[in-house]
Amino acid sequence: MISRRNVSIFTSIAAVTLLLTQFQNCAPAQSTADNSGVSGEVRTIEDWNKAEIQFLAPEIQVHDEALNTGVGGLCNRSHSGARLRWAIWAGQKTSSPLLAGDSECKGGSFNVSLDELPNLVCGVKHLLVVEGEWGASTFTHVLRRCQPLASELVAVPNEAPQGTQCSLEYQPGAEDGAPCNQVCYRDNKVVLNRSMPAIQCSGIAAKLAGR
Numbered sequence: 001m002i003s004r005r006n007v008s009i010f011t012s013i014a015a016v017t018l019l020l021t022q023f024q025n026c027a028p029a030q031s032t033a034d035n036s037g038v039s040g041e042v043r044t045i046e047d048w049n050k051a052e053i054q055f056l057a058p059e060i061q062v063h064d065e066a067l068n069t070g071v072g073g074l075c076n077r078s079h080s081g082a083r084l085r086w087a088i089w090a091g092q093k094t095s096s097p098l099l100a101g102d103s104e105c106k107g108g109s110f111n112v113s114l115d116e117l118p119n120l121v122c123g124v125k126h127l128l129v130v131e132g133e134w135g136a137s138t139f140t141h142v143l144r145r146c147q148p149l150a151s152e153l154v155a156v157p158n159e160a161p162q163g164t165q166c167s168l169e170y171q172p173g174a175e176d177g178a179p180c181n182q183v184c185y186r187d188n189k190v191v192l193n194r195s196m197p198a199i200q201c202s203g204i205a206a207k208l209a210g211r
Contacts, residue, residue: 052076052136053084053105055128060140064122064147066188068115071128071140075105079134086112086130088120088142098126105132114142117188122146145183145190150204157192160184164191170201170208 055073062069075084082105087097098119103110112130120126123146131137148169156166166184173179180201184192 052079052134053110053130053132054138055130055140058140059125059143060128061143061145061190061193062114062117063185063188063190064145066117066144068113068117069188071112071114071142073110073112073130073138073140074108075110075132077108079105079132080107081105083133084110084112084130085133086128088114089127089129090121090124091127103130117144120144150208152204154182156184160191161186163187166192168196168201168204170204172205 053073053075055071060069060071075082084103084105085100086103087100089097099114099116101113103112110130112128120142122144125141125143127139128142129137129139148171151167151169153165153167156164160166164184164186166182169181169183171179171181178195180196180198182192182194182196182200183190
């Protein structure tokens with residue numbers, strides 16, 4: 001039997017799907033003006049101030065060995081103290097969520113604590129929906145990265161915040177065609193992911209080949 005809670009989340013998913021379609025169809029073209037970065041930041045802050053509830057990023061990637069992490073978002077300060085319900089779904093056709101729990105809007109922000117990340121299939125985007133008790137809802141996608149064939153720790157960029165850890169990940173045959181990537185994590189979440197020249201991972205490849 002599907003609980004009232006799941007029915008509510010189902011409704012949220014339907015609403016989120018409709019909103020996502022509208023956003024994709026109506027997304028503005030990127031400005032090429034010199035001050036586009038600054039004006040974009042201002043517009044983003046204004047949107048956050050006006051938003052009822054929203055996540056900070058449209059997608060969160062987590063370390064393949066992570067057991068838990070937190071996913072943050074913003075909520076209207078007028079709802080401070082309000083209860084939030086969240087759920088992670090493998091797809092819109094599933095009858096029950098993989099994970100679910102509660103959170104709270106505090107001073108204009110919220111945090112969803114995910115404590116059972118190994119339950120998420122790696123390489124698959126999962127839908128994380130959060131709904132405020134006042135009726136507003138939002139979503140993001142959570143993807144648990146698959147373990148690379150091999151990796152090794154590398155120096156952290158100077159501009160990286162404290163607590164960041166970086167590694168070279170070697171994955172021949174990767175779907176994106178980039179076998180060598182520098183990936184940096186903080187709180188088990190990806191904060192930097194960039195393709196590197198294949199020669200950067202030649203040492204890792206040599207070790208795997210026994211040379």
